[in-house]
Amino acid sequence: MTTNQPDTHTIGTDEIDLGALRDRYAAERERRIRPEGSGQYRRAAGEFGYYAKDPYTPLVERQPLTDRVEVLVIGGGFGGLVTGARLRQAGVESIRMMDEAGDFGGTWYWNRYPGVRCDIESYVYMPLLEEVGTIPGWRYAPGDEIREHAVAIAERFDLYRDTAFQTRVTGLTWNEDAAEWVVETDRGDRMRARFVVTSSGTLTTPKLPGIPGIETFRGHTFHTSRWDYAYTGGDAAGGLEGLADKRVAVVGTGATGLQVIPHLGRDAGSLVVFQRTPSTVDVRDNRPTDPEWAASLRPGWQRERQDNFLAVISGEAHDVDLVGDGWTSVPQLQRAMITGRVDPDLSPEERELADEMLDARKMTAIRARVDELVDDPATAQALKPWYRYMCKRPGFSDEYLQTFNRPNVTLVDTADHGGITRMTETGVIVGDTEYEVDCVVFATGFEVGVSGVLSGTLPVAGRGGATLLEAWGRGPETLHGFYTHGFPNLFHLGSLQNANSVNFVHILQDQAEHIAAVIGAARAAGARMVEPTKEAQAEWGRIVRTTAIDNATFQAECTPGYYNAEGRGRPNTSSYGPGPVAFHDVLQEWRRTSLDDVLVGVAGQATT
Structure with a gap:
């Protein structure tokens, strides 16, 4: 596979100043923190409920069900x-x-x-x-x-x-x-x-940004999860001919933005992209399925591949990486978020330093890819992500960065202004600058x-x-x-x-x-009811709490996003710490040893 991404392993540790990098990450985080946290968003309900309406299937009337x-x-x-x-x-x-x-x-x-x-x-x-x-x-x-x-x-x-x-x-x-x-x-x-x-x-x-004046805009608006093809023309493959003479704005550069912005940039008369925090944009390398590979698959292939993928990214023992993509290339950076599985031969301090250095090398490579693919230096600088790799869900695209080389595409970095300042009847204001547009697309994700x-x-x-x-x-x-x-x-x-x-x-x-x-x-x-005993659920709660991954410090230092409640840094206390592979084994063992015991022969109510 040929890619434009530098090999993470070719970036030496002597080329990275961790102290300077930490300072840069902290400064970039502060540019994006908002005191209201998640309150900066609003629900698609009440006066904004139309953003959540179903545009795909007409409502079918029916009689109430009483069966x-x-x-x-x-x-x-x-x-x-x-x-x-x-x-x-x-x-x-x-x-x-x-x-x-x-x-x-x-x-x-x-x-x-x-x-x-x-x-x-x-x-x-x-x-x-x-x-x-x-x-x-x-x-x-x-x-x-x-x-x-x-x-x-x-x-x-x-x-x-x-x-x-x-x-x-x-x-x-x-x-x-x-x-x-x-x-x-x-x-x-x-x-x-x-x-x-x-x-x-x-x-x-859908989640909407709480932009002052959003209700006053007289142009066209919609959320990406309720796409208005009647307005844009085309379909999911592109060809948005209805936008050829339109000035379009898109708000949001997360996972959705990475996929939709190349199409908007290609088809709109002009496109303004409003960005608070740039995503990591690694190589996607998408391609059609190889028919010969598909014909070679044996029964049970999917479960084997699924289990292998889960094992690799969870840090479990495995002989081969069957998937071999961006997710499985750096499992060490994901394990702290998923399983907390660590190298027992290193002290906690050594592990933390090793993980931070690997993280720094990976992010340096991702930022270098921006320089290679984006022509304008100022735009490239604004598109570089300055945070730890797992602070946000990693992104992948073979088209997104190149879109900003189009003469009709403008990137507006809103970080120094706390996001978009307000909307008017005719446009979007950031700071003292108004961008007049005909249509605003909200790529702002979900609750x-x-x-x-x-x-x-x-x-x-x-x-x-x-x-x-x-x-x-x-x-x-x-x-x-x-x-x-x-x-x-x-x-x-x-x-x-x-x-x-x-x-x-x-x-x-x-x-x-x-x-x-x-x-x-x-x-x-023949059990009428199934429910756990108080003792069983109390014990499980104790297990979850005592095994939970304490990533509060890591999250608190991350750039704001939904992973860390917009910068507030919440620990992962609700997931089984040993991870998904271990949890799968727990369930299998419980079904093998306990399910029949709690159900078979119980009259009326079954307790688990």
Whole structure:
């Protein structure tokens, strides 16, 4: 593979002054800190609710549902889909899939902007490829292909049979006598379900910048997750002919910006890119799938590749790196965020220094790539990221940096002004300069880490009327992150008190298999209710707290972003510290040694 990126290992330690680099990182961080933290953003709700409207599927009217199903799965993304598939394989016939969107796909239903692709290799990212009989056409698949795969999973496992799309759950209430959940929705439904699985995700609700005057702008605006092709023309592959005579602005240069800005720069009459913090932009090296390689694959290939990817980036022992991309090239820089796994032959001080030096070499190479690809020195300087590698989600692109060589593209660095100053009827102001534009595209991401259960928009009342938020008043209390005492037959997918990884679909896949196994065992044992004991969840909480990775210092020194609550530096206390591979082993061992013990022969209620 030929790339324009310098080899990290060719940059010697004598070329890097760590003291000067730390000072530069701190200074750049201070330029971007805002006192209101996450309060600088606003929800796409109330007067801004139109930013979250579904532009893809017209609302289909229907009568309220008052029936009963055995399992209700809330969420039609990959977590919900794999759960539905595994439940179907476990023999569950009565399954209702529910989502606010008009079809399956989750974040891939919403994200249809030009250039959208996965940033994890598609062969390990897209679940159930072998079960569906699909090989992705690209190493990093486009959004359309990923969304079509979600639909294919639903069709393969007959999950369209009893769906409730365009529907948001507004309340879950446990009925002790009937041993079932009463489910209310914004469509007037009052249905019942024996088991409820929440997989509502956190990458569906768009986040908007709290720019003063945003409501006064008389031009056109939309969020990237609700792309307006009626205005821009073209499709996800580009060809935005409707923008040929338009002055376009884009706000945001994160993962979405890296993908959409090359298309806007190519097709718009002019483009102004408003940047607060530059992303790292490493080599993507996307390419079509090799047919000969695809034909050589043997049964079980995907699980082997997924497990290998997870092992490499988690710092686990492995003989070969099957993926060999930007993610797996520097696993040492990710392990502190994912597993905390360290080299036992070094002292803590030696490890910290070694990791910092490797980080510095990697970031120096990334900044050198900017100089190689961007012609204008001032623009190149503004595009250089000055922070530690894992302070933000790493970015990859083979087109983004080159876009700033186009004469119609202007980069505006807003860091010294605390972001965009305000919007007027005709443009965007930064400092004392106004940029008149016809259209503003917000590439500002989603409300990350806040599901409906956690935000309170999905109220849950369990045994005795106690609410889940009350039960979690001092922090989540679960067994393995899936279920809580006092809330029988309710299962959660997500990152609370379990494992995490850059390929979160793999984590969701493991979670779905576990939940399906528990529900299947409960059905076989004739148990009416499944919930953990207080003692079991207390012990699990103790394990999570004592093994959690203390990265608060690292995060506090990072440039502000959603990883560190906009600069406030929060420790990772909600994930199982030994990492996703170890957590997978914990679940497998629990199913092997404990599942039958807590379910088989239990009359009425099963405790876990």
